[in-house]
Amino acid sequence: MADKNTYPGLSFAEVEERKARGETNEALEPMTRSFKQIYLENSLTLFNFINLIIASFVIYTGSYKNLLFLGVIVVNTTIGIYQELRAKKNIDELTLLNQAKATVIRNSQKYEIAQDEIVKNDLIEIKRGHQVMVDGIVLETRGIECDESQLTGEADAILKNTGDKVFSGSFVVSGTALIEATHVGKNSYTSKLTMEAKGSKKVYSELVHTMKRIIRVLTFGIIPIGAILFITSRFSNMDVNQAILGTAAAVIGMIPEGLILLTSVALAISVIRLTQRRVLVKTMGSIETLARVDILCLDKTGTLTSGELKVTDVTAVNGLTTEEFEVIIGHVSHDLNEDNATGLALMSNFKQKESDWETAHIIPFSSARKWSAVEYGHGESFVMGAPEYLFDSFSELETQAMAKATSNGLRVLAVAKTATSLSNQTLPNSLELIGFIYLEDEIRAEAPQTLAYFMKQDVEICIISGDHPQTVAQIARRAGVSGADQMIDMSKLPAETDYRELVKTHRIYGRVSPEQKRSLVEALQANGRTVGMTGDGVNDILALKKADCSIVMENGSDAAKGISNFVLLDSNFDSMVGVVLEGRKVVNNIQRVASLYLTKTVFSIILAVLFIFIAAPYPFQPIQLSPISSLTVGIPSFFLALRPNVAPIKGRFLKNVLEPALASGVSVVIYAMIILIIGQQFGWTYNETSTITVWMTGMVCYVALYYVSQPFNWKIGLMIATSISLFLALFIFGGKIFALDNLFQWHLAVVYIPLMISAIPLFYGLKRLSRKILKVK
Missing domain, CATH: 2.70.150.10 (Calcium-transporting ATPase, cytoplasmic transduction domain A)
Known part of the structure; x- marks a missing residue:
């Protein structure tokens, strides 16, 4: 310029x-953390600090084999750092391009x-x-x-x-x-x-929020419970080394170390997959948020449609010939020099002829005004914009022509002239209509299929556009969106309209101002909906900022992309399906396997509290928890966390996780107390008691693993069978290393075989009880 x-x-x-x-x-x-931040925040965690303190006490006892848990911590930390660095690399590369x-x-x-x-x-x-x-x-x-x-x-x-x-x-x-x-x-x-x-707006992630709540609760519980357990063990004349090892096992069991790692790794892998599909993810938590979206608000132009307009027809009125009208359009469009879809279409279709027309003043297009204008030195001004924003009424023939065009999905522009000078960005008086311009915007080829998928997945579609309601409704109808006949002209709504009631019954909105777009999103949220918003222009920014999750095409404005959660770098609307599926995989799979990790936390906390009052050694040593943590929880969970589980997310995360975790955790506690009582009655050694307790803990965890692995297939069956075989092998070949006695002794078998048979009915019985207590739907 x-x-x-x-x-x-x-x-x-x-x-x-x-x-x-x-x-x-x-x-x-x-948008990503630096290498230093990633390294320090994965290494210098509260739980790692607690583990180092426990390790120092274990070293004091001289039982170095019980330090095996440190190896798991190192591996977890390394994997977490590696995966986050991979995600950082992918995000940074796409960010640079964008x-x-x-x-x-x-x-x-x-x-x-x-x-x-x-x-x-x-x-x-x-x-x-x-x-x-x-x-x-x-x-x-x-x-x-x-x-x-x-x-x-x-x-x-x-x-x-x-x-x-x-x-x-x-x-x-x-x-x-x-x-x-x-x-x-x-x-x-x-x-x-x-x-x-x-920067991107703050995103609420129930997944991350729940993890933080778990960590916060455990932080206040682990240290005091561990300290009291150690003190009471010493008061009961227990050997100091045994008291340390028992306390260490209790504290280690309370820490769901792998759960935090698994959450980070699963989110990081999803980010990597999405970046490979040319989807820029601003925050990992936004993947989960989009997966929870139950209503998707779409701006029509540039999102549902290609955004590349083409002129289909012009109509001159009031004595003007078509050639004269096209000359005026050529001058006005080129002098405005708008780079939006409408301006580009007009300049492409109408050439500017040489003349002595000199511009005196310009009012550019605004989403709020919905018109633009040019004043020329020879005393005439021309205004171009939405017909109803320029004139209060039209002739019957003009109204019919516009109605026919909008019913066919066309965009209609009115062009008017006046001898009044332009000033203060206000609409001139005494406008004289000189013609209409009709433009067509094509629906994206992938849009109907994508919308059909979302509707099938119980995600409602809401179209919010600045275009004429009839045009919006026709585009919605062609794209397969339901409710197209119940469109609303937002420009005619009174100021006192109750938006919360409006959004309960309508899904197609036309002539929406930027402020009204935001109000519609706020009303949906006030009604308990999780709102996703797609858009590409400055008129969408207020709504994009307010939505729970915002998605912008790569060809959108810089300002819109700047505040979005996702940028679809190939401007492919169909990419949104992949984002939703990735989010569902993460939430559903972590929701399933989180209960495995919390099983150990639940029984460790309950047992630690009980053994404060029981004059007996804690039933586990630190090294005995390693096979339980790795074979029944850790390794299987990494397989399960990557399953293609794309079912809609239901219920609250914490309740869904706690239901099986409480059932399996309480089952372990019940078996531990039964084994302790039987062991005391028949004079079993500590090793015999702990051996059977470890075995039954593994059996309960495998029952829980089978439950969370649904739907079951041969791959899952092979994984569980292999894990059980390795678990049994530890008792046969690794007894000395893991402080386990020979499992094949008749006086032990007569106890653990009946207990094994009862494990399945006990778990499912407690699960039904947990469901009632937690009120899980």
């Missing part, structure tokens, strides 16, 4: 001088550069859909309006004139401008707010 002679910009030498002085801009903070560029003028030429290459006093061109990257001053403007709500909280767009300031973190909703960067990097007045505004 700028004349290169009027605004030559900085020379290359001046750019280098400013770089040397440190007057450069800052890039966006990376990074917004800046157009600057240097040495009288335009260059496209990365935003961290901007220096102070650079001349930058900004336009509708751009995020402002630096603080600056407007040198030249074509009706630029900025949304500064991220900075000031003021929702209305602000018109910027020559000499006005623009601030980083705001985004352009209308017009174009040339600005000079006055403050860059840390010197920017709103640098901190900029990072927040450009």
Whole structure:
């Protein structure tokens, strides 16, 4: 837009001088953690610290074989770091490809550069859909309006004139401008707010939230319970070494170490899979959120449709010939020079003929106004936009023509002229209609199939668009969306409309303003829905920001992509199915296997509390928990966590996890107490008692493993059979290492065989009880 002679910009030498002085801009903070952060946050955890303390006490006893649990900790930490680094690499590569560029003028030429290459006093061109990257001053403007709500909280767009300031973190909703960067990097007045505004919004993850709750509860319980158990063991005249090993086993059992690892690894693997499909994931938690979405709000243009409009017809009225009308359209569209879908279609279809028409004033298109205008020096102004926003009424023939067009899914633009001058971004008076333009937008080829999938999966579809309601309804009908006949014209709704009631009965909305889009999303959330929102333009930003999960196509505006949770880099609407399926895999599989990890936590806590009051050694040693943790929980869970379990997510995560965990955990406690009583009655040694307790604990865990492995297949059967065989082999060949006695002794067999037979009915009986207590649906 700028004349290169009027605004030559900085020379290359001046750019280098400013770089040397440190007057450069800052890039966006990376979405992923640094290698140092990943390493430290996976290594320096509270549970690792507790494990090191336990290890030091075990070393004191001289029973070094009981340090085997440290090997598991090292392997877990290594796997966690490796998988997160893989996910980081994939995300960083896609982020680099998707990074917004800046157009600057240097040495009288335009260059496209990365935003961290901007220096102070650079001349930058900004336009509708751009995020402002630096603080600056407007040198030249074509009706630029900025949304500064991220900075000031003021929702209305602000018109910027020559000499006005623009601030980083705001985004352009209308017009174009040339600005000079006055403050860059840390010197920017709103640098901190900029990072927040450009970064992705905070995502609530029930999965992560539940894990944090579990960790928080265990943090307050592990240390005091362990300390009391050790003290009471010593008061009962137990050997100090045995007291240490028993306490160590109790504390180690309470820590669901692998569960936290499994959650991180499963999410990281999902991120890797999605990046390979050209889906940029801003936060790992957003994968889960999209999987929980039960209503998907779609902006029609650029999301449901291709966004590439084409002119199908024009109609001139009031004595104007078609040729004269097309000449006017050519002048107006090229002088507006809008780079949105409508502007590009008009400029492509109508050429600008040479004339002496000189522009005096321009009002660019705005989603809020839904019209644009050009004033010429010869005294005429032309306005182009949505018909009902320009005129209150039309003739019967005009109304019928527009109704027919919108019913066929066409977009209708009215063109009017006036002798009134343009001012203050307000609609001129005394408009005279001179014609209509009809445009067509094609439905994406993959859209009907994708929408049909979502509806089959009980995800409702809601279409929210700024277009005419009839046009939106027709597009919805062709895409297979139900409820197309019950469309709503949002421009005609009274201000006092109850949106919460409105969204209960309607799913197709036309002539929606950006603020109304946000209000509709808020109303759905207030009604208990988890809302996903797709869009691509500045008119979608408020709704995208408010939605539980937001998805933007790669060809969307920089501002929209900046606040989204997902960017579909191939602009393929069908990619959303893959994102949802990945999320369902993660949540469903972790929900299943989490109960295996919490089984150990449940029985360890209950047993630790009971043995505070029982004058007997704790029934496990640390090394005896290793085969239980690895063979019945750890190794199987990694196979199960990668299963293609894509069923809709039901119920609350914690309740679903606790139901089988309580059943199996309490089963272990019951068997441990029965074995302790029998052992005391028949004079069994500690090793004999602990051997049978370990065996029965394994059997209960395998029953729980079978339950969480549903639906069952031969691969799962082979995995469980192999695991049981290895578990049995430890008793036969690894007795000395794992402090286990010979299992094949008749006085032991007569006890554990009946207990094994009762394991299945006991587990399922306790599970039904747990379901009633937890009120799991």
